[in-house]
Amino acid sequence: ATLEKVIGFVYEMRPDLGNQKVAAEPEAVSETAVDTPPSTPDAGSFDAVTAKVLEIVAKQTGYPPDMLELDLDLEADLGIDTVKQAETFAAIRSEFDIPRRDDLALRDYTTLEKVIGFVYEMRPDLKVDGVMGEVAGVVPAPTRITPSSLENANRVPRRMPVAVLRPALAWCKPTGVTLGADSRVLVALDQGGVGKAVISRLEKRGATVLALDVARPTAELVTQVTAWRHAGAIQGVYWLAALDAEPDLMELDLAAWRELNRQRSKNLYATMRALYDVVNQPGTFLVTATRLGGQHGYGAAGAAAPLGGAVVGFAKAYKRERPDVLVKAVDFELSRKTAVFADALLAETETDPGAVEVGYVGEQRVAIGLQERPLPDTPALTLDEHTVFVVTGAAGGITSAIVADLAAASGGIFYLLDLVAVPTRHDAQVQLFRSDKEALKQQLIAAAKAAGERPTPALIEKQLLAIERTEAALRAIEAVEAAGGTAHYHSVNLLDGEAVTAVIADIRTRYGKIDALVHAGGLEISRSLDKKEAREFDLVFDVKADGFFNLLRAAHDLPIAATVVFSSVAGRFGNNGQTDYSAANDLLCKVTSSLR
Structure with missing residues (x-):
């Protein structure tokens, strides 16, 4: 966290520099000569390193180089998540022959400008006369243009989430989660009776169950969960609040909208934060249930109860933070019966660790995959x-x-x-x-x-x-x-x-x-x-x-x-x-x- 530690890192990575004598102080160089401006100039004005990095990032992401402004945040502005960032860094290390660093923190390189700086940090020999190439930063005023063609639009990869068949649970391997007499499980109740059916099945197996009413004030809910956690280990959570039917969006006012989101997703956040150091290892689980339509909203009919989307998004992120935990977001059709829901949720808990998003459509079990699909040639907005x-x-x-x-x-x-x-x-x-x-x-x-x-x-x-x-x-x-x-x-x-x-x-x-x-x-x-x-x-x-x-x-x-x-x-x-x-x-x- 200090410059001294940064300098120590240099000597750790390059011990051969420790015996070199300090050269005479060079003449002052204008700081603007090494500054990388925020605009995106013509490719010809880039130095070789910058041009190559942009080429690599363009290939990794599918973005054309002229969209890759050097000061944009990789995640917030360009949508390049940490997985894609890791792939990009691997390609850059390979291109510039940079050794792997186990202590590399992607959060330290949040813009293309910083990524380019990383290359120069690890390969200072690539600088021209010790100075990075200067980039002009003039942004031309826009002029009236003709909208691009469908052919040009389809040059950018268009990846669509789609429901794909998943093997029946009978063909899948166990998750490592066992529900039995040693289990202490939290069940966040819905209003339709699925939670009660889940509790009944868990209790028949000898499990201890805490039923959680998500309509309670959040502070009371956290107090209840915390007290239960202190009484003994909690194996997992069934979060069923998003199974409830939702009014049409236009029938809601802002207060009602916020209350529904509080119960479904914000109380999920509060619960899992209270259990963060408990539901954190193999054998523990978070299983959520939604009624988006069985295909997580990716079918022709669209999402049936869309507020469940926040629950699914949270679950996927929790899996990223706690990779050892079994996390599933199980989606159902509107017409499924209570007993079918409960049986499926327990079966999903104990079988098939290979998918987070799972759904049931008729007798079929599906997961969500990605397919590249061109933009359809449909009537466009003039x-x-x-x-x-x-x-x-x-x-x-x-x-x-x-x-x-x-x-x-x-x-x-x-x-x-x-x-x-x-x-x-x-x-x-x-x-x-x-x-x-x-x-x-x-x-x-x-x-x-x-x-x-x-x-x-x-x-x-x-x-x-x-x-x-x-x-x-x-x-x-x-x-x-x-x-x-x-x-x-x-x-x-x-x-x-x-x-x-x-x-x-x-x-x-x-x-x-x-x-x-x-x-x-x-x-x-x-x-x-x-x-x-x-x-x-x-x-x-x-x-x-x-x-x-x-x-x-x-x-x-x-x-x-x-x-x-x-x-x-x-x-x-x-x-x-x-x-x-x-x-x-x-x-x-x-x-x-x-x-x-």
């Missing part, structure tokens, strides 16, 4: 100057770039929503950020010192990030206007239902429709479940979940041609330290599925 876009998270780097592309293709009307304040056209710090980021950093350091503050890197980076988001918001506005479109920027907290409703009311009055509702708002804070406090879980979850609900609820009487939500590989596969992010993203996927 983009022109009359197209009305609503975009949340408009101050995000990748969102701002997408707005620029949409504006250039349409010259349309854009409602840009973000928590960032309305940007000032000629903000001095924004202009300096664009022209000389390093000079801005030095200015912030000087200002902190003048104010008597300690200018730590964390403090300066926080200030830079705020300016960067303001710049991105302004860039989105400028891109719309440069394309001949109309930009309406609103500083809005997506958790404020009344504020969101006011924006939609303005759209209703002016235009009477929404052609494309793009929900890109969100944030990610990676932290293991035991260290993730409730306020943090709620913030990450609510911005995505409540934000989308508030938009849909406010626009319920408006024609909406298309909705687009930004999810993540964390939502599809789960991710270590991202139970909240995974839960929220999978919820968005299932809500979107239910809108078919």
